[in-house]
Amino acid sequence: MPLTYTHTLLKPASLVLRFxxxxxxxxxxxxxxxxxxxLPESGGELMTISKxxxxxxxxxxN
Structure with a gap:
């Protein structure tokens, strides 16, 4: 399944790192x-599970 975004998030209140x-x-x-x-089926980035x-x-x- 293509991915649209990946992003690392840091929740300031608890300092828990989330992805x-x-x-x-x-x-x-x-x-x-x-x-x-x-929304569209086309687009995004195909990515292997290992990547x-x-x-x-x-x-x-980081």
Missing amino acids: AIWVQGCPLRCPSCMTPAA LAQRILLSQT
Whole structure:
């Protein structure tokens, strides 16, 4: 499945490191969608599980 975004998040209140993944292609079409760029089936970045895991692990060191 193509990914639209990946992002490392730091929640200031608890200082918990989080990693968010947005996938590409959504059939729901919610009127208040917060990520309309992720709606089309086409687009995004195809990524292997090992590449995604590497990105997650690297985010912990930055």
